[in-house]
Amino acid sequence: MEVAVIKYNAGNIYxxxxxxxRLGINPVVSxxxxxxxxxxxxxxxxxxxxxxxxxxxxxxxxxxVIADLxxxxxxxxxxxxxxxxxxxxxxxxxxxxxxxxxxxxxPQTHGQKIPHxxxxxxxxxxxxxxxxxxxxxxxxxxxxxxxxxxxDCIAESNYITPFCAALHKNNFYATQFHVxxxxxxxxxxLENFLAL
Amino acid sequence: xxxxxxxxxxxxxxxxxxxxxxxxxxxxxxxxxxxGEIYSRQGADELVYLxxxxxxxxxxxxxxLVKRIAAHIDIPFTVGGGINAxxxxxxxxxxxADKVSxxxxxxxxxxxxxxxxxxxxxxxxxxxxxxxxxxxxxICYLNGGRIPTERTLFEWASEAVDRGAGEILFxxxxxxxxxxxxxxxxxxxxxxxxxxxxxxxxxxxxLEHFKDAFLKGEADAALAAGVFHFGEITIPELxxxxxxxxxxxxx
Numbered sequence: 001m002e003v004a005v006i007k008y009n010a011g012n013i014y015x016x017x018x019x020x021x022r023l024g025i026n027p028v029v030s031x032x033x034x035x036x037x038x039x040x041x042x043x044x045x046x047x048x049x050x051x052x053x054x055x056x057x058x059x060x061x062x063x064x065v066i067a068d069l070x071x072x073x074x075x076x077x078x079x080x081x082x083x084x085x086x087x088x089x090x091x092x093x094x095x096x097x098x099x100x101x102x103x104x105x106x107p108q109t110h111g112q113k114i115p116h117x118x119x120x121x122x123x124x125x126x127x128x129x130x131x132x133x134x135x136x137x138x139x140x141x142x143x144x145x146x147x148x149x150x151x152d153c154i155a156e157s158n159y160i161t162p163f164c165a166a167l168h169k170n171n172f173y174a175t176q177f178h179v180x181x182x183x184x185x186x187x188x189x190l191e192n193f194l195a196l
Numbered sequence: 197x198x199x200x201x202x203x204x205x206x207x208x209x210x211x212x213x214x215x216x217x218x219x220x221x222x223x224x225x226x227x228x229x230x231x232g233e234i235y236s237r238q239g240a241d242e243l244v245y246l247x248x249x250x251x252x253x254x255x256x257x258x259x260x261l262v263k264r265i266a267a268h269i270d271i272p273f274t275v276g277g278g279i280n281a282x283x284x285x286x287x288x289x290x291x292x293a294d295k296v297s298x299x300x301x302x303x304x305x306x307x308x309x310x311x312x313x314x315x316x317x318x319x320x321x322x323x324x325x326x327x328x329x330x331x332x333x334x335i336c337y338l339n340g341g342r343i344p345t346e347r348t349l350f351e352w353a354s355e356a357v358d359r360g361a362g363e364i365l366f367x368x369x370x371x372x373x374x375x376x377x378x379x380x381x382x383x384x385x386x387x388x389x390x391x392x393x394x395x396x397x398x399x400x401x402x403l404e405h406f407k408d409a410f411l412k413g414e415a416d417a418a419l420a421a422g423v424f425h426f427g428e429i430t431i432p433e434l435x436x437x438x439x440x441x442x443x444x445x446x447x
Binding site: 012019117121158178180182186 | 290316
């Protein structure tokens with residue numbers, strides 16, 4: 001199986017490569033339209049700022065390449081946010097593959113710290129990505145912006161407000177949490193994605 | 197619900213774990229990767245690796261080690277020790293670290309916090325503060341607690357957060373090594389003043405000390421070294437204990 005990781009100006013892609021290697025897969029990290037469209041699975045991970053990431057994707061015409069992908073695609077963290085309609089971070093229009101507008105967490109009390117960082121629980125799990133994953137499983141989050149609970153939501157979590165922990169529409173999947181840093185639960189979700 | 201985090205801290209010198217006598221049955225326990233995997237399997241929520249190597253060659257060894265940790269460990273980890281410049285941060289993050297912890301370098305040059313936050317994001321920027329309670333004040337120390345400064349804990353922590361720190365790792369020199377509990381009053385004051393997570397460090401000796409750091413000190417995470425390394429407390433029993441007090445933990 002050929003697995004491609006989209007190369008762009010977001011950090012922490014190395015951890016995703018390592019997670020794939022632990023599953024015996026040697027991913028190719030690329031921004032080439034040919035390589036990405038040919039791969040069996042595509043991962044779109046990263047940590048970064050939405051407007052600069054979108055700017056980079058548009059300048060390098062990766063926005064069209066991503067939208068045209070037909071194989072299973074997994075966005076992770078900012079990858080999820082970039083697959084949505086719009087992000088408040090830098091007030092930028094994103095790829096629009098999920099019908100959701102990304103917002104910033106607004107603390108309601110002093111103890112609610114931003115970013116939402118650490119291990120939180122998953123609820124209302126749906127579909128093959130969460131096969132064998134129990135309700136209330138803990139996964140690792142680091143983010144200040146979130147997608148609200150929308151029709152395409154396949155997992156929820158709660159921090160300040162209920163929010164969308166994972167999305168699915170057509171061949172596009174995405175998790176707000178870091179599958180690559182979520183211990184055994186993350187490994188299972190990544191395996192489920194690779195088995196799609 | 198967001199869980200309180202339990203974080204074992206591993207000191208590394210020349211690529212080897214310094215403390216590790218608990219794992220006498222594991223002959224590779226001197227390998228920071230193996231030890232990290234053991235803690236990860238036991239339920240540690242994060243790991244902190246502190247490089248206490250002094251030499252330049254040692255830094256290279258540490259970077260190689262960080263790459264190996266990233267390749268083997270599937271929970272977040274922070275690296276610290278001897279980070280002086282943006283280049284060091286870049287190198288360690290590229291090697292796969294999730295966060296970097298800055299201590300003396302930030303006290304000497306607070307601008308570095310802004311530089312790290314701007315270039316890599318606040319979420320990677322942990323500011324470690326070693327402070328000792330003396331003459332009614334929490335005095336911040338440089339160089340692993342050896343050199344006192346003019347700065348005090350609360351004002352320095354606030355400045356660090358204003359400059360872009362994503363997390364504060366507060367080690368009480370007063371409590372460190374005493375096994376008498378964390379500096380809960382100071383932790384609570386940090387919680388009241390700061391808008392970012394606070395990691396408690398220094399003083400863990402018993403299960404109840406962790407409970408107190410969370411309930412009295414309102415800490416977001418508790419870090420310990422000796423009690424874990426020497427097997428006095430195991431992470432599964434600690435998490436079971438905390439959950440009995442309704443403290444949210446990942447089990």
